[in-house]
Amino acid sequence: MNESPPPTRNKLTREDCARRDRADPLAGFRARFHLPDGVVYLDGNSLGALPRVAAERLRAVVEQEWGRDLIKSWNIHSWIDLPKRAGEKIARLVGAAPGQVLVADSTSVNLFKLLAAALRLRPDRTVIVSERDNFPTDLYVAQGLIDLLGSRHTLRLIDRPEDALDAIDDDVAVVSLTHVNYRTGRVFAMKDVTAAAHAKGALMLWDLCHSAGALPVALDACDVDLAVGCGYKYLNGGPGAPAFLYIAQRLQETIRPPLAGWMGHAAPFAFDVDYRPAPGVARNLVGTPAILSLAALDAGLDVLLDADMAEVREKSLALGDLFLDLVAQECGDYAFRVVSAPRALRGSQVALGHEHGYAIMQALIERGVIGDFRMPDILRFGLTPLYVRYADIWDAVATLREVMASGAWDQPKYHKRAAVT
Amino acid sequence: MNESPPPTRNKLTREDCARRDRADPLAGFRARFHLPDGVVYLDGNSLGALPRVAAERLRAVVEQEWGRDLIKSWNIHSWIDLPKRAGEKIARLVGAAPGQVLVADSTSVNLFKLLAAALRLRPDRTVIVSERDNFPTDLYVAQGLIDLLGSRHTLRLIDRPEDALDAIDDDVAVVSLTHVNYRTGRVFAMKDVTAAAHAKGALMLWDLCHSAGALPVALDACDVDLAVGCGYKYLNGGPGAPAFLYIAQRLQETIRPPLAGWMGHAAPFAFDVDYRPAPGVARNLVGTPAILSLAALDAGLDVLLDADMAEVREKSLALGDLFLDLVAQECGDYAFRVVSAPRALRGSQVALGHEHGYAIMQALIERGVIGDFRMPDILRFGLTPLYVRYADIWDAVATLREVMASGAWDQPKYHKRAAVT
Numbered sequence: 001m002n003e004s005p006p007p008t009r010n011k012l013t014r015e016d017c018a019r020r021d022r023a024d025p026l027a028g029f030r031a032r033f034h035l036p037d038g039v040v041y042l043d044g045n046s047l048g049a050l051p052r053v054a055a056e057r058l059r060a061v062v063e064q065e066w067g068r069d070l071i072k073s074w075n076i077h078s079w080i081d082l083p084k085r086a087g088e089k090i091a092r093l094v095g096a097a098p099g100q101v102l103v104a105d106s107t108s109v110n111l112f113k114l115l116a117a118a119l120r121l122r123p124d125r126t127v128i129v130s131e132r133d134n135f136p137t138d139l140y141v142a143q144g145l146i147d148l149l150g151s152r153h154t155l156r157l158i159d160r161p162e163d164a165l166d167a168i169d170d171d172v173a174v175v176s177l178t179h180v181n182y183r184t185g186r187v188f189a190m191k192d193v194t195a196a197a198h199a200k201g202a203l204m205l206w207d208l209c210h211s212a213g214a215l216p217v218a219l220d221a222c223d224v225d226l227a228v229g230c231g232y233k234y235l236n237g238g239p240g241a242p243a244f245l246y247i248a249q250r251l252q253e254t255i256r257p258p259l260a261g262w263m264g265h266a267a268p269f270a271f272d273v274d275y276r277p278a279p280g281v282a283r284n285l286v287g288t289p290a291i292l293s294l295a296a297l298d299a300g301l302d303v304l305l306d307a308d309m310a311e312v313r314e315k316s317l318a319l320g321d322l323f324l325d326l327v328a329q330e331c332g333d334y335a336f337r338v339v340s341a342p343r344a345l346r347g348s349q350v351a352l353g354h355e356h357g358y359a360i361m362q363a364l365i366e367r368g369v370i371g372d373f374r375m376p377d378i379l380r381f382g383l384t385p386l387y388v389r390y391a392d393i394w395d396a397v398a399t400l401r402e403v404m405a406s407g408a409w410d411q412p413k414y415h416k417r418a419a420v421t
Numbered sequence: 422m423n424e425s426p427p428p429t430r431n432k433l434t435r436e437d438c439a440r441r442d443r444a445d446p447l448a449g450f451r452a453r454f455h456l457p458d459g460v461v462y463l464d465g466n467s468l469g470a471l472p473r474v475a476a477e478r479l480r481a482v483v484e485q486e487w488g489r490d491l492i493k494s495w496n497i498h499s500w501i502d503l504p505k506r507a508g509e510k511i512a513r514l515v516g517a518a519p520g521q522v523l524v525a526d527s528t529s530v531n532l533f534k535l536l537a538a539a540l541r542l543r544p545d546r547t548v549i550v551s552e553r554d555n556f557p558t559d560l561y562v563a564q565g566l567i568d569l570l571g572s573r574h575t576l577r578l579i580d581r582p583e584d585a586l587d588a589i590d591d592d593v594a595v596v597s598l599t600h601v602n603y604r605t606g607r608v609f610a611m612k613d614v615t616a617a618a619h620a621k622g623a624l625m626l627w628d629l630c631h632s633a634g635a636l637p638v639a640l641d642a643c644d645v646d647l648a649v650g651c652g653y654k655y656l657n658g659g660p661g662a663p664a665f666l667y668i669a670q671r672l673q674e675t676i677r678p679p680l681a682g683w684m685g686h687a688a689p690f691a692f693d694v695d696y697r698p699a700p701g702v703a704r705n706l707v708g709t710p711a712i713l714s715l716a717a718l719d720a721g722l723d724v725l726l727d728a729d730m731a732e733v734r735e736k737s738l739a740l741g742d743l744f745l746d747l748v749a750q751e752c753g754d755y756a757f758r759v760v761s762a763p764r765a766l767r768g769s770q771v772a773l774g775h776e777h778g779y780a781i782m783q784a785l786i787e788r789g790v791i792g793d794f795r796m797p798d799i800l801r802f803g804l805t806p807l808y809v810r811y812a813d814i815w816d817a818v819a820t821l822r823e824v825m826a827s828g829a830w831d832q833p834k835y836h837k838r839a840a841v842t
Contacts, residue, residue, distance in 0.1 A: 034488040043492045050488040058713070062479055066659055067455040067471040071464045071791060074841035079660060081840075106708020108682035109530060116569060132694055137683035137708065140696040144681025148537060149570070157694070232709065238487055239500060239712035260565025261529030262558035269842045271796045273553055273578070275561040287527020287558065288653065290714040291660035292479070370492060375692045419502075420495035421690045 012329060014398075017322065017390035025308075026315055029386040032303050033236075040392040040399075042371045045210060045349050045382030048236030048300070057299035061292060083242075083263075083289050084282065086298040089305060090235070090244050094208060094227070095218035100246050103231065103294060104285050107209060107243040109259070110228040111141040113284055114245060115176060116258035118203045118226060119145070119153065121251070122173035125202070129167050129175045132157040135182045138207055142176065161188060165196045172202040174226075179217070180210035180347035183374045187215070187345050191222040198223065209233060212244070213304050214348035214384075215313045219246055226251070234348065234384060235304065237297030245284060252280045261286030307386060315385035316348040319393055323350045323381060326397040334404040339378055352379045358421070362414035363403045369396045373421050433750060435819075438743065438811035446729075447736055450807040453724050454657075461813045461820075463792045466631060466770050466803030469657030469721070478720035482713060504663075504684075504710050505703065507719040510726060511656065511665050515629060515648070516639035521667050524652065524715060525706050528630060528664040530680070531649040532562040534705055535666060536597060537679035539624045539647060540566070540574065542672070543594035546623070550588050550596045553578040556603045559628055563597060582609060586617045593623040595647075600638070601631035601768035604795045608636070608766050612643040619644065630654060633665070634725050635769035635805075636734045640667055647672070655769065655805060656725065658718030666705055673701045682707030728807060736806035737769040740814055744771045744802060747818040755825040760799055773800045779842070783835035784824045790817045794842050 021027055034050040035041060041049060065073040074080050087101035094101070104110065115128065128142050139155065146153045158167045161181075168175055175197040180187050190206060197204040205226040211217050213234030219227055225248050231241030247255060257277060262268045263285035266276040277283035321343065327336060337353035340346055354360055357377040364371060364379075371381040381396070403409045442448060455471040456462060462470060486494040495501050508522035515522070525531065536549065549563050560576065567574045579588045582602075589596055596618040601608050611627060618625040626647040632638050634655030640648055646669050652662030668676060678698060683689045684706035687697040698704035742764065748757060758774035761767055775781055778798040785792060785800075792802040802817070824830045 034484070036489045036491070039491075041491060047487070047492045049491065050483065055483050055488065058479065058483055062471065062476050062659070062717075063455070066468075067476065068457045070457070070460075070462060070470065071468045071793065072786070073660065075839045079841075105526065105530065106682070106711075108684075108708035109526065109680060112680055112707075120569075135683075136686070136689075136692050136694065139694055140681040140683060140686060143696045144677075144679055147677060147681075148541075148679040238483070239494065240709045240715070241713075242711060243708065256565075256568060258565055258569040259530060259533055260561040260568075261527070262556075262561060263529075265557070265561060268557075269796075269840075271557050273557065273560060275564045286533075287529035287664065288661045290527075290663060290711045292662075292717055293711040293714045294661070296483075296713055365493070372492065375690070418496045419690075420500075 012326060014391060014394045017394040020390040024315065024390070025311055026385055029303065029307060030389065033387045035387060038368050040369045040396045042369065042381040042383070042388065042396060044384030044387070045233050045380070046372050047232055047239055048234060048384065049387055051236050051300035051303045053302060054236070054238065054296045054300040058292065058296050061295040079291050082291060082294050082298060083285055086294060086301060087244060089298065089301040090212060092305060093217070093309065094212050094229070094246065095216070095220055096246055097220055097249070100249055100281055101244055102281050102284055103242050103244045103297065104289065105243060107207070107228050107230050108137045108141050110243050110245040111138060111207070112145060113257060113259055114205055114226045114228060115142055115145050115174060117255045118174035118205060119149070120256060121203060121254060125171055125173035126153045127156050127171045127173060128153060129156045129158065129172050131161065131177055132159050133181060133183065134178050135207065135209065138176060138178060161186060164188070164193050168196050168200045168202055170200055172197070172200060174203045174205055176205045176207070178207040178209060180214065182210055183378050183380065184339050184341055184351055185210070185347035185349040186341035187347050190224065194222050194224055210347055215316065216309045224248065231297045235297065236300040238293060240293065241297040242290060242294050247281050247284065255283060257283050259286045263287060263289065303386065312385045316383050317343065317346065319383040319385065319388060319390065320346055320350045322390060322393045323397065326393065327352065330397050330401045331404060348384070349380055349382045353377050354379060356409060358417070359414035360403060360409045363409040364399060367399050367403065369399045433747060435812060435815045438815040441811040445736065445811070446732055447806055450724065450728060451810065454808045456808060459789050461790045461817045463790065463802040463804070463809065463817060465805030465808070466654050466801070467793055468653055468660055469655060469805065470808055472657050472721035472724045474723060475657070475659065475717045475721040479713065479717050482716040500712050503712065503715050503719060504706055507715060507722060508665060510719065510722040511633060513726060514638070514730065515633050515667065516637070516641055517667055518641055518670070521670055521702055522665055523702050523705055524663050524665045524718065525710065526664060528628070528649050528651050529558045529562050531664050531666040532559060532628070533566060534678060534680055535626055535647045535649060536563055536566050536595060538676045539595035539626060540570070541677060542624060542675060546592055546594035547574045548577050548592045548594060549574060550577045550579065550593050552582065552598055553580050554602060554604065555599050556628065556630065559597060559599060582607060585609070585614050589617050589621045589623055591621055593618070593621060595624040595626055597626040597628070599628040599630060601635070603631055604799050604801065605760050605762055605772055606631070606768035606770040607762035608768050611645065615643050615645055631768055636737065637730045645669065652718045656718065657721040659714060661714065662718040663711060663715050668702050668705065676704065678704050680707045684708060684710065724807065733806045737804050738764065738767065740804040740806065740809060740811065741767055741771045743811060743814045744818065747814065748773065748821070751818050751822045752825060769805070770801060770803045774798050775800060777830060779838070780835040781824060781830045784830040785820060788820050788824065790820045
């Protein structure tokens with residue numbers, strides 16, 4: 001008769017992690033990315049890794065399409081449809097039926113478009129609700145828009161996620177929140193907050209920068225009005241990849257684009273003198289799309305679409321659990337605070353607070369464990385299940401312990417701030 | 422004693438053209454571009470050809486920077502400075518001292534930024550002057566901005582370039598014109614129109630889409646206030662390359678960016694709650710720049726910077742003269758109108774009108790002579806002296822004659838409109 005293991009919890013070992021990698025149904029995806037040797041990359045929430053297919057596609061776009069077929073490529077390689085084509089791929093990742101998502105411009109520019117559109121759809125209301133700890137560009141764009149429109153509107157900032165519902169009243173035109181907080185990884189209850197906004201007659205705009213491709217999102221099912229998101233984080237679109245925007249079908253024909261450009265015209269190549277918006281979401285295109293960046297994003301999306309998003313979410317949570325368990329086991333002496341949200345509200349990252357967070361992160365990076373630092377004292381570790389292994393988490397925490405135990409983090413070079421942190 | 426040739430004008434031959442190519446001081450540049458065999462490319466005013474160095478640079482950016490160095494590239498490969506670095510290269514091509522040009526977003530988005538800024542700098546004025554035959558997006562953006570601001574402003578369109586000065590009165594906030602007309606190639610007198618705008622207290626905004634890299638531009642010397650331009654035409658930056666904007670030094674600190682994004686913040690990585698504009702022109706950045714597209718543009722600019730812009734202009738005019746002379750000589754029977762401006766006002770293109778212009782252009786393209794068509798009946802041929810040869814012009818006109826003489830243009834397939842014309 002077999003003996004069961006004792007019910008007490010054993011110390012985790014690297015072999016435990018390697019065993020989980022061997023059983024991982026997503027393990028095969030890692031080979032589809034180009035990853036440098038000797039690096040544990042936990043910053044895919046800031047810049048996703050390079051999908052091999054993106055490098056190949058970009059080479060073809062440059063050499064065969066731009067180089068050989070030149071201007072004809074707009075038609076023969078359908079460059080003109082790329083914003084919509086890539087948008088439809090993203091739609092599948094964020095729970096949107098076809099015809100509602102476009103790839104265009106940057107997240108900031110798309111926020112401007114949608115906030116401006118929202119204010120015009122609620123002309124008698126004067127308040128934009130957001131969160132003080134929202135990603136700053138979301139706040140800046142709102143501030144800039146309010147200033148442009150003559151300061152008739154105000155930006156009402158909540159201090160805690162729990163305050164969202166109370167902040168929504170009959171003066172609110174639009175509630176603009178980021179689904180997953182960029183520092184803490186905390187997830188808002190999309191459906192509940194959206195319903196609360198609607199109950200007061202406000203529109204709901206979600207920023208999906210830290211959720212698209214990271215966890216299941218159900219825009220249509222949550223009855224969301226507007227959304228934006230980033231192409232270069234969990235979507236692996238490359239540095240500064242174009243962003244996306246979502247506009248619920250029911251609102252599309254009511255949108256008067258504040259950025260009225262020829263690519264959003266009903267007939268761009270008629271060269272009419274007067275602007276006439278294209279039908280549907282396409283009117284929210286503005287200038288000529290950045291095809292090289294867009295093609296890289298479009299190609300990489302196929303990798304993500306081959307994965308089961310429920311499996312991605314499950315592994316992401318498991319990686320996060322492992323990380324936090326190992327920090328407790330291996331680094332209990334070093335005064336790290338867990339900043340991450342509780343498991344049920346945790347996005348695809350973990351965050352630790354430490355007063356020397358900046359220097360510690362620089363020491364980690366020099367040792368090949370790449371996370372990032374966010375003000376004021378947060379070490380942020382992104383978890384991207386398609387290319388991060390359980391054993392990588394072990395190695396990351398082992399390196400963290402070594403950096404702390406040796407005092408190696410406290411060297412002057414690690415305290416010097418870089419331009420981009 | 423040698424006999425002089427008779428003073429009557431001889432018919433031009435292909436050998437005359439080839440001789441001019443052998444004497445061309447810019448001839449060596451062609452090898453720095455990737456150009457397909459058997460093609461005469463006269464559409465560099467729509468999409469510039471691929472500089473070989475751009476393909477190399479992009480490969481390095483993808484494989485070594487994104488793929489290997491990942492997020493660290495923002496610092497170690499100075500991605501963060503790329504909008505400014507590429508901007509300074511363009512500054513040298515448009516007669517701007519350092520610190521006034523940035524690469525960012527699309528031309529349309531940059532137009533919005535600068536028109537909005539201009540209206541705020543002239544709050545008591547209500548008119549934007551432009552030209553009915555301006556490139557449509559310039560008009561659409563102005564219409565969209567006026568609509569967003571509550572229709573207090575009006576767009577005053579002149580019907581003929583000659584009317585520009587008369588249209589500027591004390592109600593005008595900003596005069597927004599394209600330096601070189603996209604259809605006719607006609608060049609505005611930048612210095613005179615700018616002075617006329619200033620005389621009435623208005624600001625002057627020039628769109629340089631068809632001038633930057635095509636002919637000498639002297640923004641500072643002409644006392645221009647604001648300018649925008651395109652990266653993918655004569656600057657050879659690749660399809661949908663990011664655009665640029667210029668703000669005269671004297672105005673920069675007065676600009677309140679309507680698109681207030683984190684990349685234009687004084688300290689983007691402080692993650693402050695409140696927007697504070699960066700000093701100088703940098704505040705006009707918005708979101709994360711599209712590094713892949715930007716790197717291709719940046720690399721290709723070096724080719725143009727190696728050329729003498731006076732030589733480029735001289736050859737451009739010579740190519741245009743040759744084209745028009747050959748059309749007169751070879752195609753006099755086929756009812757082409759010269760739509761191009763007179764030589765002294767001609768940009769870097771020639772334009773012919775013909776009632777069957779669309780079909781004729783499709784027949785030319787199928788035969789490897791690539792120009793484009795613009796409504797209502799214009800065949801447009803871009804002249805890019807770094808990679809177009811005099812013999813190419815011969816071959817283009819010879820093909821045009823063949824298409825007309827054979828009646829080959831009048832096949833149904835050439836009348837079918839493509840998505841992008």
